[in-house]
Amino acid sequence: xxxxxxxxxxxxxxxxxxxxxxxxxxxxxxxxxxxxxxxxxxxxxxxxxxxxxxxxxxxxxxxxxxxxxxxxxxxxxxxxxxxxxxxxxxxxxxxxxxxxxxxxxxxxxxxxxxxxxxxxxxxxxxxxxxxxxxxxxxxxxxxxxxxxxxxxxxxxxxxxxxxx
Amino acid sequence: xxxxxxxxxxxxxxxxxxxxxxxxxxxxxxxxxxxxxxxxxxxxxxxxxxxxxxxxxxxxxxxxxxxxxxxxxxxxxxxxxxxxxxxxxxxxxxxxxxxxxxxxxxxxxxxxxxxxxxxxxxxxxxxxxxxxxxxxxxxxxxxxxxxxxxxxxx
Numbered sequence: 001x002x003x004x005x006x007x008x009x010x011x012x013x014x015x016x017x018x019x020x021x022x023x024x025x026x027x028x029x030x031x032x033x034x035x036x037x038x039x040x041x042x043x044x045x046x047x048x049x050x051x052x053x054x055x056x057x058x059x060x061x062x063x064x065x066x067x068x069x070x071x072x073x074x075x076x077x078x079x080x081x082x083x084x085x086x087x088x089x090x091x092x093x094x095x096x097x098x099x100x101x102x103x104x105x106x107x108x109x110x111x112x113x114x115x116x117x118x119x120x121x122x123x124x125x126x127x128x129x130x131x132x133x134x135x136x137x138x139x140x141x142x143x144x145x146x147x148x149x150x151x152x153x154x155x156x157x158x159x160x161x162x163x164x
Numbered sequence: 165x166x167x168x169x170x171x172x173x174x175x176x177x178x179x180x181x182x183x184x185x186x187x188x189x190x191x192x193x194x195x196x197x198x199x200x201x202x203x204x205x206x207x208x209x210x211x212x213x214x215x216x217x218x219x220x221x222x223x224x225x226x227x228x229x230x231x232x233x234x235x236x237x238x239x240x241x242x243x244x245x246x247x248x249x250x251x252x253x254x255x256x257x258x259x260x261x262x263x264x265x266x267x268x269x270x271x272x273x274x275x276x277x278x279x280x281x282x283x284x285x286x287x288x289x290x291x292x293x294x295x296x297x298x299x300x301x302x303x304x305x306x307x308x309x310x311x312x313x314x315x316x317x318x
Contacts, residue, residue: 015199017191018186020187021257022257025181026181027178029178031175034174037170038177
């Protein structure tokens with residue numbers, strides 16, 4: 001519990017009572033998503049698995065191929081860490097993270113990136129200047145420090161613009 | 165921040181997260197007076213109903229029997245009698261301190277009803293109904309009912 005007191009004019013004080021009641025939860029990543037967590041944390045790699053029947057790369061990795069409805073197995077492939085921004089949105093409105101009550105970095109762009117091996121991934125961009133943002137720009141993944149990694153795709157801090 | 169933990173010998177991670185639920189409400193005019201007295205003067209205030217001649221602790225703005233508007237704040241003693249108690253062993257996010265927490269209903273001297281607060285300063289097994297207790301205040305008070313740390317046996 002935290003308290004704050006605001007004094008209005010004429011010395012009339014009103015005490016506000018504040019209490020935070022965060023609800024905790026936990027979930028298991030399972031074997032397939034767990035592999036992405038492991039590879040991101042240990043080797044700074046983005047991995048996906050391939051369907052044995054249609055040979056499509058499944059991202060995020062899945063146990064069953066959504067098209068063929070067959071067991072996808074563990075045919076792991078490493079995805080490229082460079083890609084092209086296909087579309088982006090630019091958040092201006094100040095929002096709070098509903099999980100920890102902290103303010104999101106503002107403004108920040110959020111983009112759909114087509115990785116060089118044909119997989120779409122949604123992530124943040126380093127570039128925050130709206131004048132420099134454009135669809136078609138080339139980006140590369142920037143990873144967090146070793147101690148900060150362990151949160152799946154959030155281990156990629158953002159995608160940085162690269163000149164080619 | 166979220167903490168992920170790898171399960172031993174498996175490619176499975178356990179993701180620990182939370183949903184942040186902040187709550188704020190005002191203590192109101194009367195509640196502010198009571199909490200400010202607790203914070204600034206270490207005094208527990210009750211409120212008297214002139215019609216029933218009854219003193220409520222904690223203070224409330226209406227009488228539960230005659231529904232009259234109450235405004236006469238009176239100071240009550242920081243000592244009282246333990247009417248009943250229980251001991252909580254289950255930890256929970258809404259509990260103000262770590263368990264075991266003895267909770268008691270204390271009738272303060274000068275009050276006509278019981279007042280729910282934590283007990284302390286003794287082993288949970290030592291509390292008895294009818295025991296005399298005294299309020300122990302925190303050193304750093306913020307204007308909260310938890311400025312009373314607990315009620316301690318005399």
